Amino acid sequence: MIVDCHGHFTTVPKSFKDWRAEQVAHADDPVSAPKLADAYLSDDAIREAIEGGQLRLQRERGADLTLFSPIASLMTHHLGNERTSVEWARISNDTIKRVTELFPDNFASVCQLPQSPYAPPANSVSELRRCVEELGFVGCNVNPDPSGGCWTGKPLTDREWYPLFEAMCDLDVPGMVHVAASCNPNFHSTGAHYLNADTSVFMQILQSDLFKDFPTLRLIIPHGGGAVPYHWGRYRGMSLEMMGRPLEKLLDNIFFDTCVYHLPGVELLAKVIPADNVLFGSEMIGAVKGRDPDTGQYFDDTKRYVDRLPMSEGDRRKVYELNARRVYPRLDARLREQGR
Numbered sequence: 185m186i187v188d189c190h191g192h193f194t195t196v197p198k199s200f201k202d203w204r205a206e207q208v209a210h211a212d213d214p215v216s217a218p219k220l221a222d223a224y225l226s227d228d229a230i231r232e233a234i235e236g237g238q239l240r241l242q243r244e245r246g247a248d249l250t251l252f253s254p255i256a257s258l259m260t261h262h263l264g265n266e267r268t269s270v271e272w273a274r275i276s277n278d279t280i281k282r283v284t285e286l287f288p289d290n291f292a293s294v295c296q297l298p299q300s301p302y303a304p305p306a307n308s309v310s311e312l313r314r315c316v317e318e319l320g321f322v323g324c325n326v327n328p329d330p331s332g333g334c335w336t337g338k339p340l341t342d343r344e345w346y347p348l349f350e351a352m353c354d355l356d357v358p359g360m361v362h363v364a365a366s367c368n369p370n371f372h373s374t375g376a377h378y379l380n381a382d383t384s385v386f387m388q389i390l391q392s393d394l395f396k397d398f399p400t401l402r403l404i405i406p407h408g409g410g411a412v413p414y415h416w417g418r419y420r421g422m423s424l425e426m427m428g429r430p431l432e433k434l435l436d437n438i439f440f441d442t443c444v445y446h447l448p449g450v451e452l453l454a455k456v457i458p459a460d461n462v463l464f465g466s467e468m469i470g471a472v473k474g475r476d477p478d479t480g481q482y483f484d485d486t487k488r489y490v491d492r493l494p495m496s497e498g499d500r501r502k503v504y505e506l507n508a509r510r511v512y513p514r515l516d517a518r519l520r521e522q523g524r
Contacts (some may be wrong), residue, residue, distance in 0.1 A: 190465030197238035262332030273298035306347035333368030341392035382410030441465030457498035
């Protein structure tokens with residue numbers, strides 16, 4: 185089985201995006217805000233959006249199941265207010281749940297949290313619990329910068345985040361560290377902000393004792409870990425100098441995906457990071473949708489790169505399936521119920 189740990193509903197119908205824009209426009213005027221029912225997508229609309237996009241490419245590229253969450257750039261936690269963030273998270277998560285009900289063999293649900301600038305992360309716990317305990321979600325996305333590229337909040341390792349981490353450990357669900365769109369013109373959303381966040385959060389963790397306080401907490405740092413594998417020696421030295429701790433100790437709790445869109449980058453990732461800590465991911469129909477003119481292949485067809493890695497079949501199976509089942513135990517339980 186090949187499990188893609190990183191997928192978003194990027195092909196969501198335009199009406200869904202339009203509803204969000206109208207909601208934000210009337211964030212301070214609830215009376216004029218759009219009705220929640222107007223965000224509802226019919227089963228046919230969802231089928232058309234999925235079958236013509238993610239499902240078609242999933243089949244063409246040889247994957248079996250995708251961990252699926254709301255479109256990341258549209259989380260836009262920096263827009264509106266805490267009330268609209270709660271509404272938007274619930275609507276988005278309910279829609280993802282319906283995708284997995286329509287295509288139970290192809291998608292498993294990962295939730296968006298109702299984060300908002302300056303709102304305590306503890307306020308997201310109720311939606312996390314609703315998604316996991318009531319809707320059967322297997323993980324969550326955690327935005328370390330709800331301000332949208334301005335980084336006005338506290339580090340992900342600050343104690344204000346602890347109630348959320350306590351809930352994640354209690355529910356035994358991991359979190360993928362994933363920012364949303366950037367409102368800061370200095371940082372392009374997918375070309376800079378995403379990768380900056382991946383790198384920054386790793387450094388925040390390096391400087392902390394987060395995993396002493398939460399030894400079972402599991403975090404996935406996507407997009408190949410940003411700059412982390414490339415600068416592994418720098419971080420190893422910093423970890424020893426600043427914390428007196430081998431950097432490799434963090435690998436008990438941190439994992440990386442293969443959303444790196446060229447073979448040399450994936451080769452470096454696999455050379456630096458142990459196979460036990462790499463999960464196959466594509467984020468397909470996401471940051472880069474086009475083809476490489478040199479090969480004619482899609483940049484985000486990351487399976488082609490993983491297939492070419494010089495690794496044992498045992499390690500390849502870890503990357504493609506076993507690591508995802510271990511890091512997402514609720515996914516493993518669901519697959520076992522399906523006889524997979």
